[in-house]
Amino acid sequence: MGRRVASPAADAPVTSLELFFDLVFVFTITQLTAFVFASSGAESYLRAALLLFVVFWMYDGYCYLANNVGPTTASTKVPMLVAMAAFLVLAAALPGAFGPDRWLFAAAYLVVVLVHVVSFTRSSLGGSARAILAIAPVNIGCALLLFVAAAVPEPWRTLLWCAGIGFYVAAMLTRRESGFTIRPGHFAERHRLLLIIALGESVIAIGVSARGGLHHAFVLVAVLLSLVLISALWWLHFDDEERTERALEEVERTDPARTARVALLAFSMGYLVLVAGLVLVAAGLHDVVHAPGHHLGWGSAGNLAVGTGLFLEGHSFFLWRLGVSSGWALKTGAVLCLPTALLGHATGGAVQAASLVVVVLLAALLRQRDDGAVSERGPRSATA
Numbered sequence: 001m002g003r004r005v006a007s008p009a010a011d012a013p014v015t016s017l018e019l020f021f022d023l024v025f026v027f028t029i030t031q032l033t034a035f036v037f038a039s040s041g042a043e044s045y046l047r048a049a050l051l052l053f054v055v056f057w058m059y060d061g062y063c064y065l066a067n068n069v070g071p072t073t074a075s076t077k078v079p080m081l082v083a084m085a086a087f088l089v090l091a092a093a094l095p096g097a098f099g100p101d102r103w104l105f106a107a108a109y110l111v112v113v114l115v116h117v118v119s120f121t122r123s124s125l126g127g128s129a130r131a132i133l134a135i136a137p138v139n140i141g142c143a144l145l146l147f148v149a150a151a152v153p154e155p156w157r158t159l160l161w162c163a164g165i166g167f168y169v170a171a172m173l174t175r176r177e178s179g180f181t182i183r184p185g186h187f188a189e190r191h192r193l194l195l196i197i198a199l200g201e202s203v204i205a206i207g208v209s210a211r212g213g214l215h216h217a218f219v220l221v222a223v224l225l226s227l228v229l230i231s232a233l234w235w236l237h238f239d240d241e242e243r244t245e246r247a248l249e250e251v252e253r254t255d256p257a258r259t260a261r262v263a264l265l266a267f268s269m270g271y272l273v274l275v276a277g278l279v280l281v282a283a284g285l286h287d288v289v290h291a292p293g294h295h296l297g298w299g300s301a302g303n304l305a306v307g308t309g310l311f312l313e314g315h316s317f318f319l320w321r322l323g324v325s326s327g328w329a330l331k332t333g334a335v336l337c338l339p340t341a342l343l344g345h346a347t348g349g350a351v352q353a354a355s356l357v358v359v360v361l362l363a364a365l366l367r368q369r370d371d372g373a374v375s376e377r378g379p380r381s382a383t384a
Helices: 016-037 042-068 074-096 102-120 128-151 154-173 184-210 217-238 241-254 256-290 298-322 328-337 340-346 349-377
Strands: none
Touching (some): 016 042, 016 074, 016 256, 042 128, 102 128, 217 256, 241 256, 241 298, 298 349
């Protein structure tokens, strides 16, 4: 283990290396979107969910790492770059993670985990250097289980991946995150940047699908409607960025022992749902723009409807965990998203995209009324 490094200042911003590191996440989301787009059947979607959970867990782990060990010196920058290289290999191997590239994926994931553990032990911020020792066996155990999954025949691989996710779920249930120190401002900003990347993938999916077809009016309309939908989702979430950050700061100020728990549930798990929703939306928009005048298949229509609903549900959970909204309006909007799959299948992707824009805007308006009621009663405590 290396020498302990000085703690970042409480108000230290996200570093340029962290932004550079996030470029790998762009490729990861692109790969996941392609995996979902090619998926057919329940097992394929289950595998996509497993891939997202496993990758996001460790990617989010590096948000925690930079929150505690600022990558500002050579001894802290080099491990981040090594992890970045491993993440790039992992992302490249993602489409074949259950097949020909399973060994490469497992090896890259193990490197990511080991670099994370060793780097975290150098933290001098609070008890984080000790707290990582509680979660390290879980992370390493899941990484080793991926090697076991790679060695067994095809029918058992998915089950072993599920067992690996079970390690992480057990860690959350037993509160293994206890002891980590969180800098609220940096932590909130870091997660917002991850979401911007996921939103960007949706924009890329729109642009790629529109290539060579913008001279058709239907394609142009579909592109604009798709961008309006992505913009509505962006606005919905980022309109709350200041008060959600203040909510986390308030927890850290009034009850520091609960900060790690609130951060884990609201940001780590909440953003996992948000990113999952955007991956599905991006996969669905590919067909919306590619063939706007044609009826969508059930897969694409379902991706778009479920993805938008997941985003609304994720944002609802995020606000609820931070104690700034009851979330009922967004939950209602999430339910209303589902029937739009019928419209997409019966009439076309452009109609479904337009209907989803209406649902998102309606949910946003209802949420504003709910927020006013919460303000009059006073915010709820962000309990575990």
